[in-house]
Amino acid sequence: MTQIYQDLPAAVSLVEVGPRDGWQNLAEFIPTATKVQLIDDLIACGFREIEVSSFVNPKAIPQLKDAAAVVAAIKAGPGLLTAALVPNRRGLEPALKAGVGKIVFFISASDTHNRKNLGCQQSETLTEIGMMLRELPANARYRVSISNVFGCPYEKKISFSAVEGLVRELFHRGFREITLCDTLGVATPDQVYRYSYELRQKFPSGDFGLHLHDSCGRALAGVMAGLQAGIKRFDSAAGGLGGCPFAPGAAGNLATEDLLFTLDEMGIETGIDSQKLLACARRQLRITGSGGSHMLSFSGSCNQ
Amino acid sequence: MTQIYQDLPAAVSLVEVGPRDGWQNLAEFIPTATKVQLIDDLIACGFREIEVSSFVNPKAIPQLKDAAAVVAAIKAGPGLLTAALVPNRRGLEPALKAGVGKIVFFISASDTHNRKNLGCQQSETLTEIGMMLRELPANARYRVSISNVFGCPYEKKISFSAVEGLVRELFHRGFREITLCDTLGVATPDQVYRYSYELRQKFPSGDFGLHLHDSCGRALAGVMAGLQAGIKRFDSAAGGLGGCPFAPGAAGNLATEDLLFTLDEMGIETGIDSQKLLACARRQLRITGSGGSHMLSFSGSCNQ
Numbered sequence: 001m002t003q004i005y006q007d008l009p010a011a012v013s014l015v016e017v018g019p020r021d022g023w024q025n026l027a028e029f030i031p032t033a034t035k036v037q038l039i040d041d042l043i044a045c046g047f048r049e050i051e052v053s054s055f056v057n058p059k060a061i062p063q064l065k066d067a068a069a070v071v072a073a074i075k076a077g078p079g080l081l082t083a084a085l086v087p088n089r090r091g092l093e094p095a096l097k098a099g100v101g102k103i104v105f106f107i108s109a110s111d112t113h114n115r116k117n118l119g120c121q122q123s124e125t126l127t128e129i130g131m132m133l134r135e136l137p138a139n140a141r142y143r144v145s146i147s148n149v150f151g152c153p154y155e156k157k158i159s160f161s162a163v164e165g166l167v168r169e170l171f172h173r174g175f176r177e178i179t180l181c182d183t184l185g186v187a188t189p190d191q192v193y194r195y196s197y198e199l200r201q202k203f204p205s206g207d208f209g210l211h212l213h214d215s216c217g218r219a220l221a222g223v224m225a226g227l228q229a230g231i232k233r234f235d236s237a238a239g240g241l242g243g244c245p246f247a248p249g250a251a252g253n254l255a256t257e258d259l260l261f262t263l264d265e266m267g268i269e270t271g272i273d274s275q276k277l278l279a280c281a282r283r284q285l286r287i288t289g290s291g292g293s294h295m296l297s298f299s300g301s302c303n304q
Numbered sequence: 305m306t307q308i309y310q311d312l313p314a315a316v317s318l319v320e321v322g323p324r325d326g327w328q329n330l331a332e333f334i335p336t337a338t339k340v341q342l343i344d345d346l347i348a349c350g351f352r353e354i355e356v357s358s359f360v361n362p363k364a365i366p367q368l369k370d371a372a373a374v375v376a377a378i379k380a381g382p383g384l385l386t387a388a389l390v391p392n393r394r395g396l397e398p399a400l401k402a403g404v405g406k407i408v409f410f411i412s413a414s415d416t417h418n419r420k421n422l423g424c425q426q427s428e429t430l431t432e433i434g435m436m437l438r439e440l441p442a443n444a445r446y447r448v449s450i451s452n453v454f455g456c457p458y459e460k461k462i463s464f465s466a467v468e469g470l471v472r473e474l475f476h477r478g479f480r481e482i483t484l485c486d487t488l489g490v491a492t493p494d495q496v497y498r499y500s501y502e503l504r505q506k507f508p509s510g511d512f513g514l515h516l517h518d519s520c521g522r523a524l525a526g527v528m529a530g531l532q533a534g535i536k537r538f539d540s541a542a543g544g545l546g547g548c549p550f551a552p553g554a555a556g557n558l559a560t561e562d563l564l565f566t567l568d569e570m571g572i573e574t575g576i577d578s579q580k581l582l583a584c585a586r587r588q589l590r591i592t593g594s595g596g597s598h599m600l601s602f603s604g605s606c607n608q
Binding site: 004005008153184185186188189190193194214215216217218219220221223224225228247248249250251255258261262265266293294295297298299300 | 308309312457488489490492493494497498518519520521522523524525527528529532551552553554555559562565566569570597598599601602603604
């Protein structure tokens, strides 16, 4: 029994998703130059992958209408992947043209949410992203994020077999890097463990990551469950911003600073500078007036 | 590996500490009758143990100056223990006279915090509570809570050997029911697991509980780690109120509603009605203007 916290991965990757998932439902438009400055500040923290925007319908998500300009302007060095979401072929060409470093496809584990979020059935999205995958240049980097893996505001609990079936379809189409998203923030830690563990067992060549929201306060517990199941890649958003506009009840992403200080104190390497990141979250809070996290409020000192 | 979330305890005890740890640093005095009504509402949720007040110096903690009146007035039925903190012999007689169902002694794992919180050295507190234990009636119920087990605002990290040594001293004096308190809210989940697991190994006749604060957002992750180490008793406070007035940086207790909904959805029995408890937390927020938790903010529906 004593080994269950000793066998955790020694190092993990944090994917910063704040500029995409955190900002997308802020009512007031953040000027492009401000976005670029905030992203450049995040880059300086040491992230190797940042979701910087989405090439979606600007009427649906007006905040991200400047996706191409943002991607073109940020100072991505050789060690950094600028990732962006692409829902369909209309978004793919401008994303590739803008120089996105990693294309992020997305689909929902719940058909109802898929229709509300992507405007078509899950099966149609599967066909669409399968076609897009074949259109990508040979050296393109890509992954797929599955929304609502652990629960859905419309369909409630999502069974493991439904998730397994969808992952199998994605595997058939060539995906290996797959992020399991708790869009609503309702996953219980035992569920995160079971789904992550079983998927890693059933798809040993898969590279699974977790994207957790903190709506019910369970996101860090979910990260621990993921680590125990061998997951080594986690999404989070500086300042804990976020929430899918088409998933009622969804609250903010797991705050990067809450995740980072915890991993740091546990001796799990991320390559990210936690003090710089906290400063970024503070600056973003000042500029956008949005955000909040445990580490932004914490006035004490940690166990370091 | 798959068993690590399957071997969790099937049922746990929740000790509601809001009326003591949650209210103690609220600036505005809650009238005694209001306190009694709020506690009676908590009793109706199904708790079997509630920390209702502290018999401490009213100058240090003016909010709890009506401890005796509160204990005398609440409708404790046969299935309920009304617990109250007693720091020294001055507090013991009025506590026993008022009819406290369980005396809670307390001491800090950090000598500096012990001096700030209790006004004397740790060794003096050990002597004091040893003497009080001998003065208790034969059928009295009691336990001891150790503050700052996982970290201290003054002494930083508290080593396991320091905690083990203190537990040994408490065992010598006759204590078996011991609550490990993360007063500051800085414990990492792996640390909670290790301390809990090792203490249960070294003191098999001990009955250990956990008291976690959510300052850094890790409280629920700590509960999971405690469950994995076999802990079956957890403190929490409705509405997530709290913070020790003599531990700078300490933020609110783990909110009972955040804990309860998670345990409910994991199928772990508590005997507490989560909807009634959420209504209590809402009422308390209206009356005191204080509090906040994930489940109080959550507008979606859970996986139930």
